[in-house]
Structure formats: C-alpha cells, structure tokens
Amino acid sequence: MAWIIRGRAWRLGDNISTDHIISGKYKFAKINKLEDMLPYVFEEVIPGFYKKVQPGDVIVAGRGFGYGSSREHAPRLLKLAGVGAVIAKSFHRIFYRNAINIGLPVIVAERIPDVTQQGDTITIDMEGGVVRNETRGVEDRFQPPPPVLLEILRAGGIVEYIKRNNRLPW
Amino acid sequence: MTGQATLTEKLFEAKTGRRPAAGEIVVVPLDLVYAHDGTFGLAVEVMRQTPLLDRVFDPEKVALFIDHAAPAPTVAAALVHQAMRRFAREKGVKLYDVGNGISHQVVADEALVRPGYFVVGADSHTVTGGAFAAFATGVGSTDAALAIATGKLWFRVPEQVKLILDGAPPHHVMGKDIVLSIIGMVGSDGMIYKAVEYQGSGLRYVSMDSRMTISNMAVEMGAKVGLFPSDEIAREWFRVNHGLEVPRLEPDPGAEYSDELTVEMPSLEPVVAAPPNVDNVKPVTEVEGVEVDQVFIGSCTNGRYEDYVAAARILKGRRVAEGTRCVAIPASRRVYRKLLRNGIIDILVEAGCFVAYGTCGPCIGAHLGLLGQGEVAVSTTNRNFTGRMGHKESKVYLASPATAAAAAVTGKITDPRPLLRGDQPLMVVDPSYSYTP
CATH class of the missing domain: 3.30.499.10 (Aconitase, domain 3)
Known part of the structure; x- marks a missing residue:
C-alpha cells in the first residue's frame, strides 16, 4: 500500500534550530509531560503554532533544519502537535536521526522550499520518493529512505517497531 | 584507493x-x-x-x-x-x-x-x-x-574534511577564537554530516583545553565529529593527568579527503559570534562598546583551567564593572579544585564574580543567571540563539574567556588585548602548567 502524506505547508527559513522548535528553558520547568510543552513550540517563530497547526500539515524549510541541541523533545513535539512531515533543503544530523527514530518523516528536497508559500498543498509519496507542491504544480524527487528506516517511520518510530516485531532492527 | x-x-x-x-x-x-x-x-x-x-x-x-x-x-x-x-x-x-x-x-x-x-x-x-x-x-x-x-x-560513515591549522597564533588567541573563526568561514551548516580532522603545523600551539573547545563546537558547523590526532601533546596529557600510556593515532600523510581548508593562524584575532546565530562572527573590535549586563564564563565549551587563567590575567586587581555581573562556573570538581589550589577562584571572587561549579547553568537558561528583557550577555558558551539564556528579548554574544573577562571589567564589549597581563600565550600546551598570580 502506497504511503502518501498530504497537508498544508508551513513555510520557514534557514537554520531553524531545536531551540526555535522548543527552548531548552522549558525542559526543566515542564520536563515531566511533553504535552505541557506544546504551547511553547515555535514560540518565537510562529506564536500559537500548536493551536493553528492541523493534523498532517507539512513544514517546508530551507537549509540546516534542526540545528543545535540533541533534544528529542523537538521532533517529538512537532509530531505531537500534528506535523505530518518536515521538508528541508538540508537537516542537521542529530535532528534527522531523532525524527526517524520517533516516526516523523523528514525529506531532503532542494526545489520545493524555493517555490512553496504558506498554506500551499503538499503531497509526499514516501516510497516513490516524490514530493509535489500541488498548488504550484512543482514536483521534486528525493531518495526514499532504505526499507528498514521506512518500516521504522511507518511503525511510528523505533519503539513501536520493536514492540510490533519483538526484535531490534539491527 | x-x-x-x-x-x-x-x-x-x-x-x-x-x-x-x-x-x-x-x-x-x-x-x-x-x-x-x-x-x-x-x-x-x-x-x-x-x-x-x-x-x-x-x-x-x-x-x-x-x-x-x-x-x-x-x-x-x-x-x-x-x-x-x-x-x-x-x-x-x-x-x-x-x-x-x-x-x-x-x-x-x-x-x-x-x-x-x-x-x-x-x-x-x-x-x-x-x-x-x-x-x-x-x-x-x-x-x-x-x-x-x-x-x-x-x-x-561521514565524508572527511582536512582542516589545516597553519602556523603559530598570536599569544592572545584561544581555542574559542579559532573555532568561531572557522564557523564564521564555513557557516553553521557548512560541515553537515562530515568528520572534520584538525591537522597542520599549528597543532603544536593548541592545548588540550583549547582542543576540547574546538571539538566541542564541531556541532555548531553541523559536523558529526571534530577530530584531533592522538599526538605527543595528547599523549603527554594522558600521562600527566591519568598516568596512562595511550596509543598514537594520526592520519597518514597521503590520506585522501573530500575537502580541505586552511586557517592561517598568525592572522587570527579575538572574535565574537553576535546574536542570533553562531556563524555571525566578527572581530571583537567591530562590536566594541556594546553595553553588557552579564558575563558568563563556563560551560562544556569554556569551563576549564586555561579558561579561568585567561580570565584571571585580566580580572586580577580589577573589579567587575558597576552595573555588570559576572558568573563563573568551572565545568567540574577537578577543574574547580585546581583553580582553588592556584588562588584563581580567589581572584575571581575578589573581582566580584559569582562562582559556582559543575553545572551547565545559564547556558541553556536552566538556572544561576538568566537574562532579563533586553539584557545583553557576553558568554563563553556555544549557542546564541534568541532567548536561549533567558528572556526572549535578551541577546548573547559568544566569545573567549579573555574577551568575556574584558567585558566584565569595562561593562562593555572590549578588545581583551590591552587588558591582558603578561605576554605568554593564553593556550598553555604544557599539562603540568600551573598559574602563579
């Protein structure tokens, strides 16, 4: 069965750090419940993001997304807020790994960020490696994740993968 | 191959x-x-x-x-x-x-x-x-x-980049100035997923404390790792500090790299990373005069012995400026004790610094000195993102401990060179070195 992600675009710029996604300050104030940190997601970039985002929405950003801290709260909170995928020209590596590990699809695409505007409709064919901006009629190809990572993403993260298969992926 | x-x-x-x-x-x-x-x-x-x-x-x-x-x-x-x-x-x-x-x-x-x-x-x-x-x-x-x-x-397995540190740096340059200068050159995403390998004739001037600072900020240029060789300086450090004989580990001279970059060490000078990005690097002389509310000397980036010796060489016999506060948090008990033994903590406290040890503290806005609205910090830490150290309208300039101490003394961003006592290098390669005030 094909895996298609479809949602509205949230357009962001270059160098969106994990501090932008969730400031480190809140870890020690609210650390025990991820849900309590939701109101602070993108606090400085898109105030009230958690109320405005709809399930399946897609973040479209420029270069260097996920810069900075290794805090896994960042991808987890995006997923918890309802974000369906993140498309960027490039990702910092810890964020990229964390996103896969917790089941948030991350797509490296060069052209889509340049043509996308806020609210455009985006579709992603995860297995086919095709991302489309439906509103602008622009298509880009990406290297689909290798089968085991695709399976992890589809399961909703590595924990769900291990529970489902009762074994480690490697 | x-x-x-x-x-x-x-x-x-x-x-x-x-x-x-x-x-x-x-x-x-x-x-x-x-x-x-x-x-x-x-x-x-x-x-x-x-x-x-x-x-x-x-x-x-x-x-x-x-x-x-x-x-x-x-x-x-x-x-x-x-x-x-x-x-x-x-x-x-x-x-x-x-x-x-x-x-x-x-x-x-x-x-x-x-x-x-x-x-x-x-x-x-x-x-x-x-x-x-x-x-x-x-x-x-x-x-x-x-x-x-x-x-x-x-x-x-990451692509490997050879980063050559060429020649001797001026005596007032620290590891922090070296790594900030590199980040300014390559950008915060310049080394995404790469292994950066430091080499060159300049290595022999770079102490282990400064090497740790440089490796520490590899992630600020996107790198997966920032590697120094296990050369004679590293091996001597293990002998003196731990009584351990560790293997020599160096790249072969003819090894092939995906990219190569050279830093001319003699041309380096004290720099800062101005808010709100780590790659927004400028010579300190370009931002001199910016008023500073708080100075922080510490963190995994610059909370080591050499860092507080540098600060002490500026703070000794001087006072933290009226209207400015200075927080110094050595990174560990071992560092703290050596500073105590050498009288450096006393110099810091006498100058008016608040001293604690062994916590990340204000670097991540956790505790011990958060910033208020509109406040400006000069910090020896690794990130200057908006709001990281406190209020969302606060600003962080990243700098070396020498530049941070100079700001503490004058209450403004200040070139540390005229304030520095003595002309021995700030990077101290000898692991047995101890400071005498």
Whole structure:
C-alpha cells in the first residue's frame, strides 16, 4: 500500500534550530509531560503554532533544519502537535536521526522550499520518493529512505517497531 | 584507493575490521554511552516501555550525569534527578551526581574517553571527545536508549574534511577564537554530516583545553565529529593527568579527503559570534562598546583551567564593572579544585564574580543567571540563539574567556588585548602548567 502524506505547508527559513522548535528553558520547568510543552513550540517563530497547526500539515524549510541541541523533545513535539512531515533543503544530523527514530518523516528536497508559500498543498509519496507542491504544480524527487528506516517511520518510530516485531532492527 | 588512511577511516577500521567507504552504514560497538538530566528522562521512558530495551549492555561503559540543572532548581528537575538515581541503583550504572560536573568535562577528567574509542552521548556537545581522537558524537534520547541497552549503534560513515591549522597564533588567541573563526568561514551548516580532522603545523600551539573547545563546537558547523590526532601533546596529557600510556593515532600523510581548508593562524584575532546565530562572527573590535549586563564564563565549551587563567590575567586587581555581573562556573570538581589550589577562584571572587561549579547553568537558561528583557550577555558558551539564556528579548554574544573577562571589567564589549597581563600565550600546551598570580 502506497504511503502518501498530504497537508498544508508551513513555510520557514534557514537554520531553524531545536531551540526555535522548543527552548531548552522549558525542559526543566515542564520536563515531566511533553504535552505541557506544546504551547511553547515555535514560540518565537510562529506564536500559537500548536493551536493553528492541523493534523498532517507539512513544514517546508530551507537549509540546516534542526540545528543545535540533541533534544528529542523537538521532533517529538512537532509530531505531537500534528506535523505530518518536515521538508528541508538540508537537516542537521542529530535532528534527522531523532525524527526517524520517533516516526516523523523528514525529506531532503532542494526545489520545493524555493517555490512553496504558506498554506500551499503538499503531497509526499514516501516510497516513490516524490514530493509535489500541488498548488504550484512543482514536483521534486528525493531518495526514499532504505526499507528498514521506512518500516521504522511507518511503525511510528523505533519503539513501536520493536514492540510490533519483538526484535531490534539491527 | 591508496593504502593511506584518514583518522576517521582508521577509527572505523579498528572497530569493524575493514575500511568502510564514506556514505556506508555500519554498526559499531561502543566504548562509552552517556546521558544527562536534560535528555535521560525521555531515554528512560523509551527503555521502560520497551521490554527488549529495559537493560544495560555493560554498566562499566554507561555513565549518567546530573549536570544540566545541578543542584535541582525546580521540582520538575528534582523529579528527573530522582528517577536517574533510582535507575542507576537498579542497573548498577555509575551516576555522577551533583558536585561532580558537566558530563563532557568529567569524561575527560576520569579518562572515560580515550583515543580510538567510539562514544555516544545524549547531548550534541559529546563531540568534545574528538579532542582525544575519539569518535565521539551526540545522539537523541531514543538512540541513547538503544545504545545503553545494546552497546552498539549504526553510523553513516561521514565524508572527511582536512582542516589545516597553519602556523603559530598570536599569544592572545584561544581555542574559542579559532573555532568561531572557522564557523564564521564555513557557516553553521557548512560541515553537515562530515568528520572534520584538525591537522597542520599549528597543532603544536593548541592545548588540550583549547582542543576540547574546538571539538566541542564541531556541532555548531553541523559536523558529526571534530577530530584531533592522538599526538605527543595528547599523549603527554594522558600521562600527566591519568598516568596512562595511550596509543598514537594520526592520519597518514597521503590520506585522501573530500575537502580541505586552511586557517592561517598568525592572522587570527579575538572574535565574537553576535546574536542570533553562531556563524555571525566578527572581530571583537567591530562590536566594541556594546553595553553588557552579564558575563558568563563556563560551560562544556569554556569551563576549564586555561579558561579561568585567561580570565584571571585580566580580572586580577580589577573589579567587575558597576552595573555588570559576572558568573563563573568551572565545568567540574577537578577543574574547580585546581583553580582553588592556584588562588584563581580567589581572584575571581575578589573581582566580584559569582562562582559556582559543575553545572551547565545559564547556558541553556536552566538556572544561576538568566537574562532579563533586553539584557545583553557576553558568554563563553556555544549557542546564541534568541532567548536561549533567558528572556526572549535578551541577546548573547559568544566569545573567549579573555574577551568575556574584558567585558566584565569595562561593562562593555572590549578588545581583551590591552587588558591582558603578561605576554605568554593564553593556550598553555604544557599539562603540568600551573598559574602563579
């Protein structure tokens, strides 16, 4: 069965750090419940993001997304807020790994960020490696994740993968 | 392919039995896995809810640190600390509790990181270990849980970049000025997923303390690791500090790299990274005069002996400026004690600094000196993102401890050179060196 992600675009710029996604300050104030940190997601970039985002929405950003801290709260909170995928020209590596590990699809695409505007409709064919901006009629190809990572993403993260298969992926 | 290997290739080859190509994915056994109170909460959740992961592969190779908010400034932090102590007791894992220090410093103080080791930590600044020719890199909480449970992790073998430090730096230049200058050159995404290998004739002027600063900020240019060779300076450091004979580990002279970059050390000068990005690097002379509310000297980036000697060479016999406050938090107990023995803490306190030790503190806006609305800090830390150290309208300039101390004395961003006492280099290569005020 094909895996298609479809949602509205949230357009962001270059160098969106994990501090932008969730400031480190809140870890020690609210650390025990991820849900309590939701109101602070993108606090400085898109105030009230958690109320405005709809399930399946897609973040479209420029270069260097996920810069900075290794805090896994960042991808987890995006997923918890309802974000369906993140498309960027490039990702910092810890964020990229964390996103896969917790089941948030991350797509490296060069052209889509340049043509996308806020609210455009985006579709992603995860297995086919095709991302489309439906509103602008622009298509880009990406290297689909290798089968085991695709399976992890589809399961909703590595924990769900291990529970489902009762074994480690490697 | 030549028979000549890069340092990265040698490290992978020693663990996997063959030399993997860049881009290949390999599973590597780990020599050390660590996590701290900022990230372990999620890791333990992952372990507890996944029976296959609710174990420790080898308690000797796992370490936990209470360092991000230590001692606990909030009840939420206290609860995390409690859970960590419980986990450590239950699994027989070594916990470095309040009073020990920041993980990346303590793993060096205790020789838990050594040349040739593969190390992962649930913290992006785990890359500090690259100073010891260890393949040390940061991971998230789920990867940390997997690593703690299984003792191995997959790595995509990074492309390798040769970064040549050429020649002798001026005596007032510190590791922080070197690494900020590099980040300014390549940009914050300039080295994404790459292994940066430091080489060149300038290495012999770069102390282990400064190497740790340079490796520490590899992640600020996107790199997976920032590697120094295990050369005579590193090996002597292990002999003097730990009585250990560690292997020499260096790249072959003919090794091939995907890219090469040269830093002309003699042309370096004191720099700052102006808010709000780490690659917004300028000579300190360009921003002189900016009024400063708080100075912070500490963190895994600059909380070492050499850093406070640099600060003391400016602060001795002077006072922190009226209207400015200075917070100094040495990174670990070992560092703190050496500073006490040498009278450096006394110099800092006499000048009016607030001194604590062994916590990340204000770097991540956790405690011990957050910034108010519109306030400006000069900080020896690693990130200057908007709001990181406090109010969302506060600003952070990143700088060396010498530049930070100069700002403390004048209350403004100031070129440290005219204030610096003595003309010996700020980077002290001799591991036996101790400061005499």
